[in-house]
Amino acid sequence: MKGAAYDLLGVTRVYDGRRVLSVRELAVQEGEILAVVGPNGSGKSTLLRLLNFLEPCSAGEITYFGRRIEYPPPLDLRREVTMVFQRPILINGTVRDNLAYPLRLRSLQNRDRVEGLLAQFGLERLASASARKLSVGEYQRVALARALAAFPRVLLLDEPTANLDPYSVALIEGIVQSVRAAGRTTQVLVTHNVFQAKRLADRVVMLLEGDVIEAGNTRHFFDDPRDPRTAAFVRGEMVY
Numbered sequence: 001m002k003g004a005a006y007d008l009l010g011v012t013r014v015y016d017g018r019r020v021l022s023v024r025e026l027a028v029q030e031g032e033i034l035a036v037v038g039p040n041g042s043g044k045s046t047l048l049r050l051l052n053f054l055e056p057c058s059a060g061e062i063t064y065f066g067r068r069i070e071y072p073p074p075l076d077l078r079r080e081v082t083m084v085f086q087r088p089i090l091i092n093g094t095v096r097d098n099l100a101y102p103l104r105l106r107s108l109q110n111r112d113r114v115e116g117l118l119a120q121f122g123l124e125r126l127a128s129a130s131a132r133k134l135s136v137g138e139y140q141r142v143a144l145a146r147a148l149a150a151f152p153r154v155l156l157l158d159e160p161t162a163n164l165d166p167y168s169v170a171l172i173e174g175i176v177q178s179v180r181a182a183g184r185t186t187q188v189l190v191t192h193n194v195f196q197a198k199r200l201a202d203r204v205v206m207l208l209e210g211d212v213i214e215a216g217n218t219r220h221f222f223d224d225p226r227d228p229r230t231a232a233f234v235r236g237e238m239v240y
């Protein structure tokens with residue numbers, strides 16, 4: 001029986017005296033894909049940074065697999081969670097170096113794993129290429145492959161396919177689905193793309209100016225949203 005990967009209770013984040021995120025209650029279920037949608041500046045990336053333990057919340061509590069998180073959490077726990085940032089930064093070196101890096105950090109054997117990832121992500125031809133010379137789509141595929149290399153317990157994705165070529169979008173969506181099918185990794189996917197949320201997510205949360213205005217399973221979210229602003233968003237009428 002699976003439980004919650006995260007439980008957020010009364011969580012807020014304040015920057016320079018301004019509250020940019022306020023989550024009264026939110027659970028992320030183990031093994032699910034939770035999509036977080038909402039306009040620019042609604043707090044999506046801030047929420048991911050809190051889930052990634054990169055910064056403390058200003059108030060409230062975050063429970064991670066039943067453990068109340070005190071900031072900063074211990075390294076072993078932080079290493080269970082990986083994030084693909086909106087603008088990921090690869091290390092200087094080859095594609096293969098980048099994929100081996102998280103494994104080396106954890107002293108894990110890496111040869112077979114790296115070769116497997118190269119194949120899975122369509123990167124074999126680029127294994128020895130400098131990460132600096134990649135196209136945007138290739139770069140983002142390397143960033144996701146690196147995030148998955150050490151079998152994270154939680155994968156946080158911040159707009160992973162924004163501005164990518166259709167091949168990379170399809171490949172990345174397929175990998176997110178296969179991670180979901182394997183069932184061991186919980187995924188939180190921030191996306192601007194309503195259709196992507198519909199294709200991939202088990203549940204969807206909508207943020208507006210830092211507030212959760214809707215949260216529900218994907219079908220319910222799209223077919224029968226409670227909030228008129230969600231309905232507008234789903235119809236593609238929300239301007240941002």
Ligand SMILES: Nc1ncnc2c1ncn2[C@@H]1O[C@H](COP(=O)(O)OP(=O)(O)O)[C@@H](O)[C@H]1O
Pocket residue numbers: 015016020038039040041042043044045046047
């Ligand atoms: N480190 C920071 N310092 C000050 N303000 C920030 C910081 N990070 C984010 N913000 C502000 O918080 C709000 C939410 O930002 P963000 O979480 O990046 O939104 P989204 O990812 O939904 O576009 C924005 O108004 C942004 O300017």
Ligand SMILES: [Mg+2]
Pocket residue numbers: 044045046086158
């Ligand atoms: Mg963002």
